[in-house]
Amino acid sequence: MGQPTAVRAPGAWPVLGRAPALMRRPLRFLTSLPELGPLVQLRLGPLSAYIVTTPELTRQVLVTGAQDFERGRFSRKLTRTLGAGLATTSGQQHRTQRRMLQPAFSRTAVAACAEPMRSAAESVLSEWTPGRVIDINKAMDAYASDVVARSLFGSQVAAPAAVEFRHSLPGLLRDMVNRTLLPEWWAGLPTPGNRRAARDLARVDAAAHAAITAYRAADRGAGDLLSLLVAARDEDGTGLSDTQVRDQMVTFTLAGVETTGATLAWFFHELAHHPEVERRVLDEIDAVLGGRAPALDDLPALTETTHALLECTRLYASWIQMRRATRPVVLDGVELPAGTEVIYSPYLLHHDPRWFPAPEAFDPDRWNADRAGVIPNGAYVAFSAGVHKCIGESFAFLEAVTFAVMACQRWRLRPVPGAPVRPVATGVVHPKGLVMSVTPR
Template sequence: MRSPLDFVTSLAAHGDVVRLRLGPLPIHAITHPELVQRVLVDDARHFERGRLFEKAALFFGGGVGTVSGAAHVKQRRILQPAFQRGKVADYTPLVREAVEEAVTSWRPGRVLSVTDVMNDLSFAMLTSTLFTVGFTREASAAVQRSVPVLLRGAMVRTILPEWWTGLPTPGNRRFARAIDEMGRAVDGAIAAYRAAGKDHGDLLSMLLALRDEDGTGLTDRQVHDQVINFAIAGIETTGATLAWFFHELGRNPAAEARVHEELDAVLGGRPPRHEDLPALKYTGRVVMEVLRLYAVWMFTRRALTPVRLGNTVIPAGGEVLYSPYALHHDPRWFPAPDAFDPDRWLPERSADVPKGAFIPFGAGAHQCMGNTYAFMEALVAVAVICQRWRLCPIPGTRIRKTATVDVHPDHLPMTTEPRGGEGGGGAG
């Protein structure tokens, strides 16, 4: 709990399968990509999501991000159309407009709290595409306040014993308030959609229009759980990715220059379109490298039957831990793993990365269904911002990694500087 990133990266030195305890819970940590690939893909039918997700379902509800088995398959099939390639292309101009609106208030020389700014931007992109109406200003603020509290509390509740969560500690009271605040905000949005009775062409409209074979629609509670799941998955994780992107550009001037040159060459000063994104090859590699460096630090699975992993038999009901962060920082698969090196994702270099070693969005049946959408969001956001602005680090500021479920900066003050020359969009 005190130093989770150091903890998970230390496990590989003890073997491919490491027995340990998280509080009272015995668990086996797997540290080799081949075993991770087996658990997530090849032998996935022998596992369910496990304690982390089971605990999360108690307060985030039974949405696609928490359930396992047949319930997950059914929900994923229902929701998949919202993330098909054509639909993601439709979202692109809406994301771009949300970013353009967000940066209009920036002024030269302003010090931004980049972590907060990018979380706000992530929420704006989410509500411009998946939940386009229904969130009032007050409800939006409630969601944005609640998400970081819930992510911190979710990990604590996974590790600590059940009795602890019932204690009236300040953290537990904050968590309960955040659950209530976010629930009221989401329920208000659902009620607004129900009252309007029209299709807004977004995910929430699709959820409200769904019908079973017998014509029965989803209950408000079922819709509520899905919205909560997508908000939890889609706000702070994307916000952290964008914050780390600008942190790395700020301390790597050569990489920043290459991003600017590529944007100027591909876009020529015009706004990015969906068909431009494949041509932003270097910028995409920077996003990939950020996803490698700052991945989620812990996930779990639970064995449904006895399963042999290496020389260890995981009993039925046994918990398995795997860490994308630790895999991404293992020098066996990524030489100089702490170094920022976007060109490690050139095809000729990345071809040697084994399956299971790079899993920023997971893998197999439970791979994040919004991965293409999230990558598009990141590319569009950085393209719009970098065309107009540089975010410059403040000398002497030390930035630390903070692990909740995701890994984000503890703080990230940076100064805005307008870009000059070709492709610069001025101060907005």
């Protein structure tokens, strides 16, 4: 009797394998895989990879067997943009960085970011007028970008860097998605998109290093994230180099915008289509806050709001992540050699009816204590898990709650008739075509 093997995903194209399906209809393709088994083999062009489709195997890759894996091929392809930051490093390098950066995401540090978040929200909301039609996805990305800029660059000397980061961010995000999905040789072609991305990256690098130089010369903290990065020290007193600070700046900026912007856009879309949930959210906001803006300590009392946002992170999560085995491993009884690329998909797991009944339904009540307690470990991984769990999760939730509350205190957003909305997989799943009209409460 031979060794167990993984089921191969059917319908592979010659040479390209299943890459066309993953690029053309990624969400439909991914959610079709669990019926094939816990471990499915995929050929993506010349690359043979395995995708785990159960919470148990996902948890093995991310938590219980994390010592057997490092960041995978996708992360390596993103180092051109992100450098060697938290989102791309593994092993001791990642552990050292995380330990040094943890103070920047402590409860005290996150609570201090509430004011920049409120200011950014006010900046967006002050431009809304009754009847105005808003592209919600773009507006929420702009808000999230402003929050990161205000939190990262609090000092006036960093203002030029903040402007440059805001300007270049959309192009860098597009470039990151393209680099993840397209063959490596494509990145070397002199296409207009590649040339734009190179210019954006050069401007971001120059702005980042100018800000770092100014902060080091000032030799005093400005109370922002960049000050904490410059001041960060390891146990032996070693600080981050200019390049390492730059890498964390770009990582925090890009990661901080992609998830929060999409979550907020879907939040307003779902509230508009679920009036009972919207009523509960509005009643709660009025009862808990009475018109004032939220702070970190308010989050435990804002359960309707946070559960609605949490449900959006489930429904519209990152669709693909990758790890690489650093030594031979066994997944679902299948022996995989060192170097094997293993994929996990938050979107796939979050849309599996075995773990989330009626998975396509927007149901914030599934996060109530009595129901959330039966969700298996490893089934919800919107912010990853284990040693690579998102360091900025609490920051992201305060950021999302701040805008959601401040907008709901003043406005209701309503869909524009005849404007179809469809999910589009970039880093996470964004709503394409989501335009809504502003109505005073």
